[in-house]
Amino acid sequence: DQQVKQNSPSLSVQEGRISILNCDYTNSMFDYFLWYKKYPAEGPTFLISISSIKDKNEDGRFTVFLNKSAKHLSLHIVPSQPGDSAVYFCAASAYVGGTSYGKLTFGQGTILTVHP
Amino acid sequence: NAGVMQNPRHLVRRRGQEARLRCSPMKGHSHVYWYRQLPEEGLKFMVYLQKENIIDESGMPKERFSAEFPKEGPSILRIQQVVRGDSAAYFCASIRDNVSGNTIYFGEGSWLTVV
Numbered sequence: 001d002q003q004v005k006q007n008s009p010s011l012s013v014q015e016g017r018i019s020i021l022n023c024d025y026t027n028s029m030f031d032y033f034l035w036y037k038k039y040p041a042e043g044p045t046f047l048i049s050i051s052s053i054k055d056k057n058e059d060g061r062f063t064v065f066l067n068k069s070a071k072h073l074s075l076h077i078v079p080s081q082p083g084d085s086a087v088y089f090c091a092a093s094a095y096v097g098g099t100s101y102g103k104l105t106f107g108q109g110t111i112l113t114v115h116p
Numbered sequence: 117n118a119g120v121m122q123n124p125r126h127l128v129r130r131r132g133q134e135a136r137l138r139c140s141p142m143k144g145h146s147h148v149y150w151y152r153q154l155p156e157e158g159l160k161f162m163v164y165l166q167k168e169n170i171i172d173e174s175g176m177p178k179e180r181f182s183a184e185f186p187k188e189g190p191s192i193l194r195i196q197q198v199v200r201g202d203s204a205a206y207f208c209a210s211i212r213d214n215v216s217g218n219t220i221y222f223g224e225g226s227w228l229t230v231v
Binding site: 107 | 120122147149151157158159160161164172207209210211218219220221222223224225227
């Protein structure tokens with residue numbers, strides 16, 4: 001049962017343009033969402049997060065949008081840079097009955113390639 | 117990623133041997149998580165520990181896998197009698213407090229290859 005889905009395995013974007021990565025979830029108990037960036041042979045690096053009480057969070061070139069009614073979130077990167085090329089994972093957590101916020105459910109990842 | 121230390125980075129074991137993976141959380145962090153990433157898949161939660169306590173092991177395989185986080189020293193993920201299907205990247209993560217908004221930091225990972 002894939003509770004967090006990233007339906008696009010890959011995305012190719014020109015440098016300077018916007019990258020939009022999408023993520024859908026099914027578990028309505030999720031209340032905290034994160035995006036991680038990962039290079040091969042390295043650990044995930046935290047990018048940005050959003051709580052379910054918000055619908056948008058912005059940090060520099062990265063903006064995350066949350067649509068709770070659609071159970072959908074997206075990560076916008078603008079402008080995209082070649083150094084952004086990596087695998088992007090969305091993740092979700094729920095604080096239910098003491099379950100930790102560190103217990104994350106990850107999507108399968110989207111490979112972003114930004115061409116110069 | 118700086119701060120969550122994992123070793124070894126790469127480990128090769130023959131089938132039937134034991135694998136021990138170590139994780140030291142970031143300074144000041146008392147909550148440790150282990151995740152596994154199989155080839156072509158996302159990371160999957162295995163176990164959540166605090167010092168001397170296993171809080172949630174719902175993601176751990178029922179046999180051969182165990183984890184601990186002693187009062188002193190790193191957290192250890194132990195895999196006994198390894199099989200080829202255990203070949204994966206194992207990531208440790210830590211968080212300061214179990215409160216929303218705290219960033220969850222991951223280590224660089226330990227890549228286990230079973231031959």
